[in-house]
Structures are given as C-alpha cells and as structure tokens.
Amino acid sequence: MVTIYVAHNVPPFLPRHVLRDLRALWAAEEAGVPYEIHWLDSIGGDTKAAAYLSVHPFGIVPALSDGDFKLFESGAIVGYLCDKTGKCIPAPRTKERALYDQWCFATLNTVEPALLQLFIASVIAKDAAWAKERAPQLRDLSAARLAVLDAHLANRAYLLGQDFSGADVLMGQVLNFIVDSTLIDGAPHVKAYQTRVRSRPGYVRAAAVQAAGPKSAAAAAR
Amino acid sequence: MVTIYVAHNVPPFLPRHVLRDLRALWAAEEAGVPYEIHWLDSIGGDTKAAAYLSVHPFGIVPALSDGDFKLFESGAIVGYLCDKTGKCIPAPRTKERALYDQWCFATLNTVEPALLQLFIASVIAKDAAWAKERAPQLRDLSAARLAVLDAHLANRAYLLGQDFSGADVLMGQVLNFIVDSTLIDGAPHVKAYQTRVRSRPGYVRAAAVQAAGPKSAAAAAR
Numbered sequence: 542m543v544t545i546y547v548a549h550n551v552p553p554f555l556p557r558h559v560l561r562d563l564r565a566l567w568a569a570e571e572a573g574v575p576y577e578i579h580w581l582d583s584i585g586g587d588t589k590a591a592a593y594l595s596v597h598p599f600g601i602v603p604a605l606s607d608g609d610f611k612l613f614e615s616g617a618i619v620g621y622l623c624d625k626t627g628k629c630i631p632a633p634r635t636k637e638r639a640l641y642d643q644w645c646f647a648t649l650n651t652v653e654p655a656l657l658q659l660f661i662a663s664v665i666a667k668d669a670a671w672a673k674e675r676a677p678q679l680r681d682l683s684a685a686r687l688a689v690l691d692a693h694l695a696n697r698a699y700l701l702g703q704d705f706s707g708a709d710v711l712m713g714q715v716l717n718f719i720v721d722s723t724l725i726d727g728a729p730h731v732k733a734y735q736t737r738v739r740s741r742p743g744y745v746r747a748a749a750v751q752a753a754g755p756k757s758a759a760a761a762a763r
Numbered sequence: 764m765v766t767i768y769v770a771h772n773v774p775p776f777l778p779r780h781v782l783r784d785l786r787a788l789w790a791a792e793e794a795g796v797p798y799e800i801h802w803l804d805s806i807g808g809d810t811k812a813a814a815y816l817s818v819h820p821f822g823i824v825p826a827l828s829d830g831d832f833k834l835f836e837s838g839a840i841v842g843y844l845c846d847k848t849g850k851c852i853p854a855p856r857t858k859e860r861a862l863y864d865q866w867c868f869a870t871l872n873t874v875e876p877a878l879l880q881l882f883i884a885s886v887i888a889k890d891a892a893w894a895k896e897r898a899p900q901l902r903d904l905s906a907a908r909l910a911v912l913d914a915h916l917a918n919r920a921y922l923l924g925q926d927f928s929g930a931d932v933l934m935g936q937v938l939n940f941i942v943d944s945t946l947i948d949g950a951p952h953v954k955a956y957q958t959r960v961r962s963r964p965g966y967v968r969a970a971a972v973q974a975a976g977p978k979s980a981a982a983a984a985r
Contacts, residue, residue, distance in 0.1 A: 598911045598914065598915060599869070600911075607843075610861075612865055614873070616868035617867075639842070646838035646839050650836065654876050656877070669896070671892070671897040689820045694819065707958060
C-alpha cells in the first residue's frame, strides 16, 4: 500500500487547494492506485520533525512511501503513481512520453514559478513594501505564461491533446495559485481547461479528502 | 541529427553559464549524442520570432528538434538525450528512475526557484527597492535549500550516488546561479560537488561551445 504524506492544520491564509499534496492525492485517484494518508500537523511542526525529514529532507509536502521505498517531489510522485498502473501516462522512451515530460517540467519550471511568486507577493507577503512594488511585474509575467498556455489549449482538451495525463494533474493544481480572477479571465481557454480538470471525479475526491483532514471518513473508508 | 537551440548575444549582465541552454549542450556531451546548434540572436529578437516560437512557444531557451520532432524544457530535453543512448539515466519504470525524476524535479522546482529569484534580486534587479528588501529573505531560503543538498551530498559523489546522471546536469547548471561565494562556502559538500561536475570533460566542452558562440570552430567542427 502506498502512503501519501499530506499536511493539515496549515496557516489560515493558505487555501487548502494551493498545497502541493493535492497533486499526489489527485494522481492516485486518477491512476487508480489505492493509498493511505499519513497526516502531518503543519503548524504543530510535523513537517520539520526528524521522522518526516527522513522521508522528505526538504521538509515540504508531498512525499510518498511504498514499503521501504521513499519518494519526494510532486512531479516524480505523479509519474511514479501513473507508471504503477500505466494510466494517465505515455509508455517510456516514446516521443509522447518526452512530450509528457515537457509539459510536467513546463508546468513546474516555467508556469508555476510565475504564479507562485505572484501568490507570495499578493497573498502571503501582501503588506510588505517589496511585494507591492514587485507584484505588478509578476502579474505581467504570469499573464504572459498564461497567454502561451491559452494558445496551446485552444484546440486541445488537455495538455497532451484529447487524453488526460499526469501533466494535467500538475497544471491543474498550479492554476490554483491564481487568486485574481481577472488574470484567468484573460485566458479563456485556460479558464475552460481549469473548469474541465476541476470537474473530474478524481479531482473532486482528492480535494474533498484534503479539505476534510485527518478526521475525514472518506480517508478512513478507502 | 539533433538540433539544439542556443542563445548568443545575450544581455551583458548575464554570465553565459547561467543560460539554461548549457543544460542541453552538456547532456548531449555526456550522453554521447551528436548535435548541431541553431544559434539564436537573443538581443536581436530571434527567441521571440515566429520561427522559434513554433519550436518553443514560451520563447525561452533551450529547445531541441530531432527531425520533425520538437521538444522544449531543459528537464525534458536532458531526459530525452540520455534516453537516446541509455547513458546517464536509469532504466524506465524502476525505483532508480523514480529517484532520478525526484532529483530532476527537486533541482528545478525546489532548488532553482530559490537560487534564481535570488539571482534576479541581487543581479538583474539589484538597484530596485523591492530587490534590496527581498534579497535577504531569498538568501535565507537559498541557504536552507543548499543545507539539505549539502547533507545529501556528504556521502555521495553525485545526486544518485556514485554514478553521474542527467539530474547532475540540471543541478550543476542551477548552481551557476550562485554569485555570492559565501553562500556556497556554507555548504562544503555542495562546493566540492560543484567543482567535481564542472571539471567533467562534458561540462568543459559544452561551456566552451556556449561561450564561443556562433563563430566557434568547436561548434562547426562537430
């Protein structure tokens, strides 16, 4: 049985769906991999305690264990879960797999940095002088990244075409960093895509488990 | 023949080795994949011209083409090049491959954001008020990330253990964003690792090709 490490009791300014552990839960739901959850009391310090640092040395979420095997980084965890069942991921060493990798890295290394820095400047650090000056630049960069994504999604249901993949798990969650709705209003295909991926049963279940926290009957009943 | 898209004529405040196209050149050298270079005049606007945007819609470097196949994102390009020869990358669907993925994503999604934002605040935007206020926070985050990496490298030559891999190509280049030597002085195992990867013949050749630019005899002679 796979164990996914998920934070609860997070700071109140953090909407649950911006937490990256949602990616691991969502991928497990989409790939059909049974899992149990190891809940981490974030404010209580669980993510910085030795027990968790032995699983994830950077002390952030998510992480995964599968028997004695430990894995961190959401990009790697999503791929590992999808590879377990062969769902939502192209076969290894194909051009399609290279394009899957391309969109995973584009999501996490080209789109997320812009949206996350904007989230930090406009939500977490919004009262800081640096944030007020920096936020407009980050908004411009975010809009530019979303414009490219918008053109790509103009004639595709998902990042790889008509088939949902783990890359959409990553992108779908990354879009949750957007808090200014006018930003996504400027990218109508991205907005439609966001609605599409958020309406998937796998997303709905994963978000419900995450939001319910450790007392969740849904988590216990799996 | 693989074509790698590499920028030249970049702004003078950018040392060549912080450009991400170095990752693609280095991976090709390490994996033993023959390549030709398509040079892009960065200041001249080549990276934002339609011809290049048809290869890389985000208009940044690097990108790769292999016959009709086009690929962007350095993380995907490094994996694609290594998979071509099976060098510097574990076999697909193994635990070792998942750990390779883990370190690629950790490099690009956990270490690079801290170091790149610090590079922006302390080099590119160093005279801005926001940067002066923000830089110390980014330095603290960078030091924390490097401390974790330092512990990991205390008893390993490379990220995956004794064998060099594409993940080291990514991490080795990401460390080039460090301009304040006191930051890496605080992480002696990272410093030794940086010396180790930079002294590899593949790095030396790739950096020389990149630095020489389009008139490079080395590039023409390949």
